[in-house]
Amino acid sequence: MVFGAVQRGGKVRTKVIPETTIENVEKAIEEFVVPGSTMVSDEHRAYNQVGKKYDHRRVNHRDKVYVVKEEDLLVHTNNMEGYWNILKKQIDGIHHSVSSKHLQRYCNESAFRFNNRKVFQDERFSKALSNCKGRLQYKTLTGKK
Secondary structure (H helix, E strand, O other): EEEEEEEOOEEEEEEEEEOOOHHHHHHHHHHOOOOOOOEEEEEOOOHHOOOOOEEEEEEEEHHHOOEEEEEEEEEEOOHHHHHHHHHHHHHHHHHHHOOOHHHHHHHHHHHHHHOOOOOOOOHHHHHHHHHOOOOOHHHHHHHHO
């Protein structure tokens, strides 16, 4: 499973987790979301406990509810849903398929593109190169000797 979070008007982060247990989801949320923040999610049961650490708001997709206005906040998951659409189209259109072994790398690439969507392509390329640390050898990439 790929867990993701996006800050409204901000950046997206993703993390491959082995399964959607409450423990795995809680750990991922704690890595991504500052305590005391307003957190918006769908109704998945894995979010029940973490809602106690955050101002947790929900939309109930099962009841076909996608946006709710609560006080001065529009409660929706549209930003994250939009990102998932981008990631899926990238996998289908560019990579065609991905292995679970490298799934986090594909997610990182997609998040990087999304988080740098407002800069020109040459600036994004330069930034990507500046983040490289040394050389990735084929045997490291594939696990083969």
